[in-house]
Amino acid sequence: xxxxxxxxxxxxxxxxxxxxxxxxxxxxxxxxxxxxxxxxxxxxxxxxxxxxxxxxxxxxxxxxxxxxxxxxxxxxxxxxxxxxxxxxxxxxxxxxxxxxxxxxxxxxxxxxxxxxxxxxxxxxxxxxxxxxxxxxxxxxxxxxxxxxxxxxxxxxxxxxxxxxxxxxxxxxxxxxxxxxxxxxxxxxxxxxxxxxxxxxxxxxxxxxxxxxxxxxxxxxxxxxxxxxxxxxxxxxxxxxxxxxxxxxxxxxxxxxxxxxxxxxxxxxxxxxxxxxxxxxxxxxxxxxxxxxxxxxxxxxxxxxxxxxxxxxxxxxxxxxxxxxxxxxxxxxxxxxxxxxxxxxxxxxxxxxx
Amino acid sequence: xxxxxxxxxxxxxxxxxxxxxxxxxxxxxxxxxxxxxxxxxxxxxxxxxxxxxxxxxxxxxxxxxxxxxxxxxxxxxxxxxxxxxxxxxxxxxxxxxxxxxxxxxxxxxxxxxxxxxxxxxxxxxxxxxxxxxxxxxxxxxxxxxxxxxxxxxxxxxxxxxxxxxxxxxxxxxxxxxxxxxxxxxxxxxxxxxxxxxxxxxxxxxxxxxxxxxxxxxxxxxxxxxxxxxxxxxxxxxxxxxxxxxxxxxxxxxxxxxxxxxx
Numbered sequence: 001x002x003x004x005x006x007x008x009x010x011x012x013x014x015x016x017x018x019x020x021x022x023x024x025x026x027x028x029x030x031x032x033x034x035x036x037x038x039x040x041x042x043x044x045x046x047x048x049x050x051x052x053x054x055x056x057x058x059x060x061x062x063x064x065x066x067x068x069x070x071x072x073x074x075x076x077x078x079x080x081x082x083x084x085x086x087x088x089x090x091x092x093x094x095x096x097x098x099x100x101x102x103x104x105x106x107x108x109x110x111x112x113x114x115x116x117x118x119x120x121x122x123x124x125x126x127x128x129x130x131x132x133x134x135x136x137x138x139x140x141x142x143x144x145x146x147x148x149x150x151x152x153x154x155x156x157x158x159x160x161x162x163x164x165x166x167x168x169x170x171x172x173x174x175x176x177x178x179x180x181x182x183x184x185x186x187x188x189x190x191x192x193x194x195x196x197x198x199x200x201x202x203x204x205x206x207x208x209x210x211x212x213x214x215x216x217x218x219x220x221x222x223x224x225x226x227x228x229x230x231x232x233x234x235x236x237x238x239x240x241x242x243x244x245x246x247x248x249x250x251x252x253x254x255x256x257x258x259x260x261x262x263x264x265x266x267x268x269x270x271x272x273x274x275x276x277x278x279x280x281x282x283x284x285x286x287x288x289x290x291x292x293x294x295x296x297x298x299x300x301x302x303x304x305x306x307x308x309x310x311x312x313x314x315x316x317x318x319x320x321x322x323x324x325x326x327x328x329x330x331x332x333x334x335x336x337x338x339x340x341x342x343x344x345x346x347x348x349x350x351x352x353x
Numbered sequence: 354x355x356x357x358x359x360x361x362x363x364x365x366x367x368x369x370x371x372x373x374x375x376x377x378x379x380x381x382x383x384x385x386x387x388x389x390x391x392x393x394x395x396x397x398x399x400x401x402x403x404x405x406x407x408x409x410x411x412x413x414x415x416x417x418x419x420x421x422x423x424x425x426x427x428x429x430x431x432x433x434x435x436x437x438x439x440x441x442x443x444x445x446x447x448x449x450x451x452x453x454x455x456x457x458x459x460x461x462x463x464x465x466x467x468x469x470x471x472x473x474x475x476x477x478x479x480x481x482x483x484x485x486x487x488x489x490x491x492x493x494x495x496x497x498x499x500x501x502x503x504x505x506x507x508x509x510x511x512x513x514x515x516x517x518x519x520x521x522x523x524x525x526x527x528x529x530x531x532x533x534x535x536x537x538x539x540x541x542x543x544x545x546x547x548x549x550x551x552x553x554x555x556x557x558x559x560x561x562x563x564x565x566x567x568x569x570x571x572x573x574x575x576x577x578x579x580x581x582x583x584x585x586x587x588x589x590x591x592x593x594x595x596x597x598x599x600x601x602x603x604x605x606x607x608x609x610x611x612x613x614x615x
Contacts, residue, residue: 050517051521052520057507072517072520072521073521073523073524073525075521077521078521079518079521081514085511085514086518087518087532087533087537088537089512089533089537090538098522099522100456102522102524102528146518146522147521147522150522211364234608297495
């Protein structure tokens with residue numbers, strides 16, 4: 001049996017159902033990210049695991065034990081909050097020691113454990129500081145140490161990096177992942193930042209309107225989005241409207257281009273409309289590029305973005321964004337120029353609504 | 354200099370004169386007890402009066418109890434309203450403002466009707482009971498100031514997240530309240546305490562009608578029977594208020610309870 005099981009979880013606030021039949025099994029030591037836009041229910045699921053909200057229906061099981069009837073302070077869960085939530089009246093040492101004191105540990109044991117935790121986050125030298133004397137990144141590391149000190153069975157991270165600046169965010173997320181691996185602690189991480197989720201998770205749950213639209217590895221989520229929502233939320237994506245040409249041959253028309261799909265569209269009829277997704281980084285404009293599929297169109301615009309050049313190609317009225325690495329030797333495609341975008345047929349993804 | 358700036362200075366000067374001149378006059382008068390020379394005789398007379406000591410001590414004790422029990426009532430109330438019942442906030446604010454609208458004499462007559470010696474809760478039937486009633490009435494009087502100062506202090510910390518952070522670390526309600534919340538609203542608690550102290554030390558109506566030997570009725574008694582001592586007492590009462598305000602400033606300035614926020 002999985003370590004953390006969320007079984008048919010539902011949550012309503014008044015008439016509004018914010019979590020609709022959420023199911024998930026998380027293995028011990030896994031790093032799971034809940035990814036989704038604001039209001040999709042990801043934080044509510046996290047808060048239900050923590051015990052701050054009780055499910056309207058469904059069960060939460062940790063290590064085989066039903067958590068539904070347990071209060072927050074009985075669950076042995078660690079949590080890091082977006083707003084740090086360090087106790088302003090306590091020093092770093094006291095903050096980290098708080099959970100241990102509450103658990104009634106011996107003074108010497110507390111001291112050893114706190115030192116161990118501070119060493120883990122490389123802040124041993126700041127043990128006597130108060131939260132207001134530290135930077136946001138340092139405060140969040142202390143919050144992490146505080147959450148880990150009582151050896152929780154599950155660690156919950158509620159958008160812990162959102163309040164930090166970009167550079168600290170990257171370094172801290174790597175640190176969090178490294179500590180999580182080192183301790184082997186089952187972790188649930190809530191974020192609306194797809195890059196964060198893709199970079200540190202074992203698996204990602206993409207949530208939309210209270211449901212899990214897709215659960216999979218970062219590679220699965222990015223390369224094989226299950227729904228139109230996942231495809232559009234994770235990464236930048238071209239959504240192309242195509243018309244079925246021959247269902248038996250899996251061919252569709254994109255503008256005037258006839259394209260053969262890898263996936264079967266045998267259930268559709270000729271003339272039916274369908275949505276196809278194409279990542280901007282798929283393909284090449286080079287004539288020597290490999291690829292069994294091509295789309296010909298005219299360049300609508302071309303923008304230099306530093307390391308990348310983003311070109312928008314008009315293919316029969318549909319604008320397709322295409323990214324290529326900047327090369328000082330290559331000239332930017334000029335608006336009005338006719339170009340052919342070559343890519344593999346497998347780059348075209350059929351997406352469900 | 355601009356005309357608006359000059360007018361501002363004039364307004365300030367009028368204000369200062371309005372407040373300071375009567376005070377200087379009172380102080381000057383309090384020094385004239387000895388004929389033909391300035392002296393602190395009036396102050397000597399006041400401080401050596403046994404009744405001054407006993408009433409001052411009594412009011413101090415009442416103020417102390419008012420602060421302790423008032424805070425025990427107000428801090429958890431303000432905390433609970435912020436955390437669980439935010440929709441009750443306007444109601445609680447309205448209730449705490451009532452003592453400013455209802456005159457103290459009306460409140461005390463209400464108390465005397467409800468808690469007289471032949472009622473179901475005969476507070477006034479004994480000295481201890483009357484003292485308890487006096488403390489309760491002082492708590493009522495200080496509600497507008499105490500509640501606001503505590504509530505303002507709570508606004509500076511993220512009460513909900515701090516509570517949740519403590520809860521998930523295994524803490525129960527008493528620990529959360531007394532170790533995580535109370536110390537972080539201490540500046541508000543102390544501000545409320547000093548204002549309460551100043552109010553209780555000068556309060557007359559409640560103490561007089563409940564017939565308790567407090568400092569307020571003593572001030573009135575001396576004022577009615579002596580010449581120079583009331584002026585000295587007025588200056589002493591002002592000094593107490595100023596001292597409270599000074600301590601209040603000190604507390605808010607040196608408070609290190611800066612919240613940790615992104």
